[in-house]
Amino acid sequence: MKFRWADRMSRIGTESAFEVLAQARELEAEGRDIIHLEIGEPDYATPQNIIDAATRAINDGATHYTPASGIPAVREATARYVRKRTGVNTAAENIVVVPGSKNILAFLLLAIVEPGDEVIVPDPGYPIYRSLVSFIGATPVSAPIRQSNDFRLDVEEVRSLVTQRTKLLIVNTPANPTGGILTREDCESIAKLAAERDLVVLSDEIYGRLTYDGEHVSLYGIDGMAERTVLLDGVSKAWAMCGWRLGFGAMPVELARRMDTLMINSSSCAAAFTQLAAVEAFESEESDAAVDAMVGEFRHRRDILVDGLNRIPGISCRRPAGAFYVFPDITATGWDERELQKALLDEVGVAVLAGSTFGPHGAGHIRLSYANSVANLERAVDRIALHLGAGAVSPA
Numbered sequence: 253m254k255f256r257w258a259d260r261m262s263r264i265g266t267e268s269a270f271e272v273l274a275q276a277r278e279l280e281a282e283g284r285d286i287i288h289l290e291i292g293e294p295d296y297a298t299p300q301n302i303i304d305a306a307t308r309a310i311n312d313g314a315t316h317y318t319p320a321s322g323i324p325a326v327r328e329a330t331a332r333y334v335r336k337r338t339g340v341n342t343a344a345e346n347i348v349v350v351p352g353s354k355n356i357l358a359f360l361l362l363a364i365v366e367p368g369d370e371v372i373v374p375d376p377g378y379p380i381y382r383s384l385v386s387f388i389g390a391t392p393v394s395a396p397i398r399q400s401n402d403f404r405l406d407v408e409e410v411r412s413l414v415t416q417r418t419k420l421l422i423v424n425t426p427a428n429p430t431g432g433i434l435t436r437e438d439c440e441s442i443a444k445l446a447a448e449r450d451l452v453v454l455s456d457e458i459y460g461r462l463t464y465d466g467e468h469v470s471l472y473g474i475d476g477m478a479e480r481t482v483l484l485d486g487v488s489k490a491w492a493m494c495g496w497r498l499g500f501g502a503m504p505v506e507l508a509r510r511m512d513t514l515m516i517n518s519s520s521c522a523a524a525f526t527q528l529a530a531v532e533a534f535e536s537e538e539s540d541a542a543v544d545a546m547v548g549e550f551r552h553r554r555d556i557l558v559d560g561l562n563r564i565p566g567i568s569c570r571r572p573a574g575a576f577y578v579f580p581d582i583t584a585t586g587w588d589e590r591e592l593q594k595a596l597l598d599e600v601g602v603a604v605l606a607g608s609t610f611g612p613h614g615a616g617h618i619r620l621s622y623a624n625s626v627a628n629l630e631r632a633v634d635r636i637a638l639h640l641g642a643g644a645v646s647p648a
């Protein structure tokens with residue numbers, strides 16, 4: 253059978269993290285030792301109390317379809333969690349529970365964006381923003397995120413990008429791939445702009461629990477924003493639950509109803525027992541303690557990686573305030589970032605991602621995840637240093 257692909261398939265992108273992971277696995281199958289710094293997921297196990305809650309739920313029969321937007325008690329618990337985190341008076345009817353927060357982005361685009369519309373996306377940014385916006389026939393417009401601005405969105409620059417066709421602004425704090433966070437002033441300026449230009453905003457706060465310096469400021473929580481903002485969040489990153497596939501959105505009720513219809517037409521519902529496990533993640537002290545312990549360890553690893561990279565001539569690495577990525581500038585090494593990605597994997601077995609796979613403004617950078625052990629981070633830094641012609645740089 254020769255398939256004739258729909259035009260839109262030529263516009264869909266991918267996540268290079270999944271591609272590089274596949275290449276790295278092939279090399280491992282040949283017996284090579286690879287250090288994985290391409291991964292976008294915590295290397296921790298899900299806290300045991302959450303696993304126990306899921307097991308109890310399965311044993312108690314939570315193996316059936318649930319209402320499309322989530323089990324009522326889970327939507328209630330999620331609303332409580334959002335209220336606690338953001339101060340917004342969010343109710344269960346504002347919440348849509350989905351199998352992975354990515355779905356919230358897809359559903360929002362399907363619900364409000366027409367072909368030919370423009371969507372402002374962070375560049376560099378999570379590649380799925382750009383991919384899905386193009387896929388539905390709209391135009392992604394790059395909002396540059398620069399190291400010189402501490403990887404914060406430049407709100408005045410965003411203002412200059414808004415046109416009659418702008419439907420949506422996507423903001424991500426803490427950010428993938430840079431680890432940058434927005435300050436309260438940034439969030440207030442974005443809120444002002446959104447109100448002036450009547451923009452809908454998607455605030456992707458999936459890394460909101462993972463901040464090391466400075467608190468996470470929720471854009472959804474800024475006065476007046478809840479009526480025009482979709483908060484995207486989930487359990488993947490904070491509780492090391494990427495494989496459980498459980499995310500949620502908080503949004504105005506009329507939008508939540510549209511997303512309910514989109515859920516009925518796609519996944520039907522998120523898995524019943526992972527929904528119930530999420531309540532344990534949101535509400536138990538043990539789960540909070542697990543997040544705190546993970547954040548403490550990530551901070552330590554971040555510092556080791558940043559200090560190590562900065563000892564390599566030609567690499568300049570900021571100390572990001574959130575998420576678990578660093579995004580060093582490698583231009584002074586003379587390497588093109590895509591060639592460096594390939595060479596580091598093929599020649600020294602370190603899997604990293606070229607910054608330009610996150611958007612054109614990511615050129616001259618690579619992304620490294622520190623969701624790996626201190627020993628592996630030190631080994632990786634030494635391998636990169638040797639590859640770039642410097643000696644080993646980790647302290648003995």
Ligand SMILES: Cc1ncc(COP(=O)(O)O)c(C=O)c1O
Pocket residue numbers: 292351352353354355378424427428456458485486487488494498499
């Ligand atoms: C910025 C950002 N948003 C959303 C997601 C999606 O998370 P999930 O679908 O696992 O909830 C990711 C995952 O890597 C991400 O980096």
